[in-house]
Amino acid sequence: MTRRTITRLTATVAAIAALGLAVTGCAAGGASAGGSNELGTISAGTLRIGTTGDTKPYAYTQDGELQGFDVEMAKEVAKRLGLKTEFVTQEFSALLPAVANGQLDMAAASISDTTEREKTVDFSEHYFIGxxxxxxxxxxxxxxxxxxxxxxxxxxxxxxxxxxxxxxxxxxxxxxxxxxxxxxxxxxxxxxxxxxxxxxxxxxxxxxxxxxxxxxxxxxxVPEFPVGFPIKKGNDALKKAVDDAVKDIVADGTWLEIDQKYFPDQPVPDEFQPTK
Missing domain, CATH: 3.40.190.10 (Periplasmic binding protein-like II)
Structure with a gap:
């Protein structure tokens, strides 16, 4: 075998290995490689979340970064679902229509669960009372x-x-x-x-x-108006996944850590106390 042949063979093997790594990298992203989207999100592998940008300490922009209680809760939910987050800031009145129309997977803006609102969207497990x-x-x-x-x-x-x-x-x-x-x-x-x-x-x-x-x-x-994440009606898989994530966040004490960061002086209702 000549040196030129060996060089070509080595290059070919390297190219195949690189291609294999690239394919593996895409597959590791799960749904982003065209795989299943079991949770029915708008973009596979990503949770598109609507919020406001001027409601400190719930959701606000500071030093160019979106932060706040609702933002951290939504990020924690997405993390536990193995999803990336994409936040979209809108006027409050536009959030529920955007969820109902399928433009958002869910909203996170301290939105209270009411009978009237349940006519257009579903709500996750409650995660705040204020x-x-x-x-x-x-x-x-x-x-x-x-x-x-x-x-x-x-x-x-x-x-x-x-x-x-x-x-x-x-x-x-x-x-x-x-x-x-x-x-x-x-x-x-x-x-x-x-x-x-x-x-x-x-x-x-x-x-x-x-x-x-x-x-x-x-x-x-307003204990009669508990806060949840609005989710499009009919997306039962996403609702159940978010429900389970919220329950876990409360049970393992993560909710309390986030709450005390933003509301250190407010009492903590019994239903939000850690159980694990």
Whole structure:
């Protein structure tokens, strides 16, 4: 065998080996190589998750990175399902339609599970229970008495639990709808509205940043509106997988670690205590 023949043979073997490695690498990615997509995600091997970007500490962007309680919970679920994550930030009111229409696999934005919402999407096992609050201008005359909202202009993010709750319980207030918290608080800062109704931890942050011009006037506990991950109706495989992941995250104490990172001062309901 000549040296040239040996060289050609060596090159051929190397090429075959490299091809084998490439094929193996694709196969290791599972569904990305055209394999099965048992969980029925939009893109095989990836969980496409819709969220907001301005609801600290739930989901917010800081130093160019999306983070927060809901974001970490969604990442932990995906990790346990062996999936990559693809986050899509949208206005809150667009999240459920996007899940229902199959544009998202699920949403993660502290979305409460309600009978009305269950008409369009399924919800995973619940992973949070919280408070909602009225953030008011200190000059508004709004107190901890809900009747003080009468005649006041109250901001709400369209499509939220606050929207539904205010329509039913704050009937004396004039409701002004916004696409997100930032635009509502900008209106509060300018005096266009007297108060804004939002999640308690988010209200806390805005109040702290207001230099004393805003206060949390009213707090409402909402155990009847537990939070879950909305999932497209009919995708039973993904729902079951997410349900099982959430149960494990709670049981092994991972949920508590994430919760205490973002809500160190809030009590932990019995249902979220570790059991392992």
């Amino acid at each position: 408070y909602i609050s009225v953030l008011a201008s200190t000059k508004s005359g709004i107190t901890d008495d809900e009747s003080s909202l009468k005649g006041k202009r109250l901001g709400i993010v369209q499509g939220t639990i606050q929207d539904s709750y205010a329509q039913e319980n704050f009937t004396g207030a004039e409701l002004v709808r916004f696409p997100d918290n930032n635009s509502a608080v900008a209106a509060l800062n300018s005096g266009t509205i007297d108060a804004h109704f939002l999640d308690f931890p988010v209200a806390e942050d805005y109040a702290a940043a207001s230099n004393g011009t805003q206060k949390i006037a009213i707090n409402v506990a």
